[in-house]
Amino acid sequence: MWRRSHKPSKLFHRIRRCLALLALFLVASSLFLYRIKGKFSSQFDPPKLKRNKVRTFAQFRSVVEFANGTDLIWQIPESPKGVLFIAHGCNGRAANFWDRSPGCPYCVGFPEERLIVLHALSRRFAVLTVSSSGKCWSFGKEKHVVKWISEWWIEKNKLERLPIVALGASSGGSFVSALAAEMRYSSIVLMIAEGVFETMGIPEGYPPTLFVHMPKDQRRMRLIERNMEALRQKGVLVKEVRCLEFPLSPNFLSDRIPGLNQTMAVKLIQMFSEKGFIDENGYMRKDGPATRWKQALRERGFPLAKYELLNHIQEELNLAYGYHEMTSLQTDDIFDWFESYMN
Incomplete structure (x- = not known):
């Protein structure tokens, strides 16, 4: 009777050695990748891109740039009919308005900010967001920086013939109210902000202004009412949208x-x-x-x-x-307002 030998063959030893070497290689690779991941995963802050160096969001076709000392994120839809500049509030940044993607790993896509942008794009507005240099917006050099960025970006993308509008929330609303005295906005929206009209005055030709605010903040509501009257006396078209509290679900x-x-x-x-x-x-x-x-x-x-x-x-x-927060619930009112003064 034939019996199978229990002595391992040379081929068996060779296979076993290859498998052992492969296992060692996989372990070493895992340790290396773990060290690399640990080294870079904590770097949440956006990298400082060189001016005009562009990275495109693969999914959303949005673009991240670094220009004139700050980062800006933007997107242009097909056949745009207007340009929208958005200024965030205190502790905000441009990355709050866009979803995280391979092109922008530090973007956070806050609910209200991202919905405002998505609504703007659906209404065929090219959207430009810029980060402030500090915690909140300032009104000296930074105003001229954003003006330069806006005009440079509009010219670079050949959008000069389109009407330009602006929206700012809280500190960003105050910033937009000041910037509107120097930019050719066709209209603006100040969200949960009364503006800085008392300190800057109201120049001739100031754009139509919509106040989107929350009357639970009674102090700010009184300031808005006073500024609306001052704007009317200067012949500026004004309107308000009041945002009330609502139940959670x-x-x-x-x-x-x-x-x-x-x-x-x-x-x-x-x-x-x-x-x-x-x-x-x-x-x-x-x-x-x-x-x-x-x-x-x-x-x-x-x-x-x-x-x-x-x-x-x-x-x-x-x-x-409903006291003090950016809101996208009134986007129809906001963009209807913009479109009313674009011709």
């Missing part, structure tokens, strides 16, 4: 925050109700920053605490409370 959060699924949104609203952060009708009892909801998340072990959605949720809580 799981659908509102999950529909407006990419990455937040409805199951998690339901759990959030349940926790808010159990903790007394919202009343029986779903209205916020306090403003978002004054509500200790992040601590409650940690206490209950919500996985959200590990993700980058906390600031996105915070923005929507502020919006629901």
Whole structure:
């Protein structure tokens, strides 16, 4: 009877040596990649690009540039009919308006900012966003920097024949109100901002001005009413849109925050109700920053605490409370206003 030999063949030894070498190679590669990842994953701040050096978003066709000492992000739709400059509020930056992508890994896409941009693009506005040099906008050199950037960018992209409009929120609204005295805007929108008309005066030919504000902030509302009257006396067309508080719902959060699924949104609203952060009708009892909801998340072990959605949720809580937050809920009013003065 034939019996198979149990002695390993030369071919078997060769295969075993190859597999061992392959395993060592894979382990070494993993350790190297881990070190590289650890070295660069913490570099969240945007790289300083050389002037006119461009990186294009593969998904959204948006463009990141660095010019005249600051970063700007923009996108031009097909057959644009107007140009929109947007100024962020304090602690903001251009990256807040755009979704994260391979071309912009530091973009954060806050819910209200990104929706304003998406709405603008759908209405065929070319959108330009610029980061302030400090925490909030200043009104000296920075005003001339943004004016230069806007005019340079418009000329570079051959958009000179299009009407130009501007929107600013909070500090950005005050900045736009000052910049409008020097730029050829066809109209402007000041969001949760009264402007700086008392300090700068109102020049002849000042553009039509829409105030989008939240009357729960009564002090700012009174200042807006006073400035609206001053603008009218100078012959400037003015209008206001008042934004009121509204109840929170799981659908509102999950529909407006990419990455937040409805199951998690339901759990959030349940926790808010159990903790007394919202009343029986779903209205916020306090403003978002004054509500200790992040601590409650940690206490209950919500996985959200590990993700980058906390600031996105915070923005929507502020919006629901209706005191001082950027809002995209009135974009139809805003862009109808822009389009009314583009001819």
